Amino acid sequence: MVRHMLVQLPLLLALGLVAARALCRPPRCGGGRWNAAGVPGLILSLGAVAYWMIPRTLDAALDDGVFEAVKFLVLPLAGLILAVSWRRLPAVGRGAVLANLWSMAWVLGWAYSVAPQRICTNYRFDQQAQLGLAFLGLGALASAYLLWRVLRPAGSPQPM
Numbered sequence: 001m002v003r004h005m006l007v008q009l010p011l012l013l014a015l016g017l018v019a020a021r022a023l024c025r026p027p028r029c030g031g032g033r034w035n036a037a038g039v040p041g042l043i044l045s046l047g048a049v050a051y052w053m054i055p056r057t058l059d060a061a062l063d064d065g066v067f068e069a070v071k072f073l074v075l076p077l078a079g080l081i082l083a084v085s086w087r088r089l090p091a092v093g094r095g096a097v098l099a100n101l102w103s104m105a106w107v108l109g110w111a112y113s114v115a116p117q118r119i120c121t122n123y124r125f126d127q128q129a130q131l132g133l134a135f136l137g138l139g140a141l142a143s144a145y146l147l148w149r150v151l152r153p154a155g156s157p158q159p160m
Helices: 002-023 039-052 055-064 063-087 091-114 125-151
Strands: none
Touching: 002 039, 002 055, 002 063, 002 125, 039 055, 039 063, 039 091, 055 063, 091 125
């Protein structure tokens, strides 16, 4: 379950992000007027990612090869749209998305850790608890990074 949600899904999304870097140069691949501020593309791509993280959808992808193939097509496309939209999104919008992802890591970690029954039927209860701990670990890493960014001494080099 950890490999599926925290390795496979992000790698498929990253495939689309890499494809966007290779295929899209600013005047040629900007998203057009429909995606002027990046918000429609962001909603579309994050909606696709959220859909594939739903436990029932996760189970369906494991049970049906066609559903799995659709996942392997949709997530890289969502990554490509995300990359194009991210460039156009204002800094406040990027911050809001990152803050939401940070808080969702904590919420999902808590939910998977304390759920009294299996959420995904294709995975064991202990695998679900491992995923919860992994999400909590991601939340803790993100929190430590944000704390470091806020408290680092003035004049220290900024990471990219």
